[in-house]
Amino acid sequence: MSVTIKTPEEIEKMRVAGRLAADVLLMIEPYVKEGVTTEALDKRCHDYITQVQQAIPAPLNYRGFPKSICTSINHQVCHGIPNDRKLKNGDIVNMDITVIKDGYHGDTSKMFIVGESSVRAQRLVEITYQAMWIGIRMVKPSVYLGDIGHEIQRFAESNRCSVVREYCGHGIGKDFHEEPQVLHYGLPKTGLQLTAGMTFTIEPMLNAGKRHVRQLGDGWTVITKDHSLSAQWEHTVLVTDTGVEVLTLRPDEHALLENPPISQAV
Ligand code: MF3
Ligand code: CO
Ligand code: CO
Secondary structure, eight states: OOOOOOOHHHHHHHHHHHHHHHHHHHHHGGGOOTTOBHHHHHHHHHHIIIIISOOEETTTTGGGOOSSSEEEETTEEEOOOOOSOBOOTTOEEEEEEEEEETTEEEEEEEEEEOSSOOHHHHHHHHHHHHHHHHHHHHOSTTOBHHHHHHHHHHHHHHTTOEEOOSOOEEEOSSSSSEEEEEOSSOOTTOSOBOOTTOEEEEOOEEESSOSOEEEOTTSSOEEETTOOOEEEOBEEEEEOSSSEEETTOOGGGHHHHHSOOOOSOO
């Protein structure tokens, strides 16, 4: 399968799926608190997606994944499986939500800080968020994917964070993971050139330590090899004739499209 260009009808369905995925993150926020288990958060998301949204949680049974969302805490990079461990003060946790509605996928994740975390953790979370937005704001026809990866990497590394290489963003639509691969590192003027109608995710994973990762014996959870903290944010975007539409945008984020975050070291 090559990169698909979505029709106007498909784009409308992607908008709906994207909005639903964003809504799950809004819904779950008040429950991401000290003492809650990630299993309880998974159940809330599952019930909301299936009963309220009348949609499908895409991770459930995807290649054998056992839960409806991914929850990745502290040195967990991605694909954490919700379980009976309680969130504790200072944890940083990524909640990754993918819903299928009317045959189309919306995929988005954000970091939550439980109570009060270390300044180091807060800084990693903030730099990763800015790195994602640097990538998103570059999206428009004729830009190369390598341009985007390069700028994300440059920003991350200039802030003394490393970029995970083994996992990347992806085309999305009827399938959860479509072509192209969207690397969060790379070289300018390399890779695919964007055209209007493409839909894909940008979802950088940044580590406070070295970039190397390994997978746990559960077959899913990815952690940093050096046990340093890791953060990730994700949006699903559409390439428009003039630029980008963020299909999973939350209300608090409207200003970020127009007003770039400070792209200097913080
Ligand atoms: N949502 C993840 C992504 O952003 C994929 C999770 S696959 C799962 O691509 F099986 F772990 F859910
Ligand atoms: Co994704
Ligand atoms: Co995701």
